[in-house]
Amino acid sequence: xxxxxxxxxxxxxxxxxxxxxxxxxxxxxxxxxxxxxxxxxxxxxxxxxxxxxxxxxxxxxxxxxxxxxxxxxxxxxxxxxxxxxxxxxxxxxxxxxxxxxxxxxxxxxxxxxxxxxxxxxx
Numbered sequence: 001x002x003x004x005x006x007x008x009x010x011x012x013x014x015x016x017x018x019x020x021x022x023x024x025x026x027x028x029x030x031x032x033x034x035x036x037x038x039x040x041x042x043x044x045x046x047x048x049x050x051x052x053x054x055x056x057x058x059x060x061x062x063x064x065x066x067x068x069x070x071x072x073x074x075x076x077x078x079x080x081x082x083x084x085x086x087x088x089x090x091x092x093x094x095x096x097x098x099x100x101x102x103x104x105x106x107x108x109x110x111x112x113x114x115x116x117x118x119x120x121x122x
């Protein structure tokens with residue numbers, strides 16, 4: 001079997017920890033939305049518990065196939081009515097802690113998938 005080196009293109013999470021996420025060489029200490037070509041800070045400034053239906057509906061602007069929702073240090077599932085617009089648009093939603101969401105985003109992006117990570121960092 002011939003092996004080839006694959007290099008990630010676009011945004012790639014290179015590190016994360018409590019209160020921060022590093023994308024490439026830039027460190028972020030605020031909640032953000034991330035696709036392979038977009039970094040949008042300022043998402044969910046009051047945390048996961050304060051998110052509204054409009055916050056989730058706004059994620060559709062990026063036309064993802066899948067939303068990976070990182071809810072901080074622990075998994076906190078949003079009420080189903082909050083993600084109803086995503087599901088109605090046939091966009092999958094996976095909820096996990098932020099560290100797992102970062103790893104999952106990298107794997108799916110490397111596969112060429114249209115994934116969006118909505119990350120609660122603080």
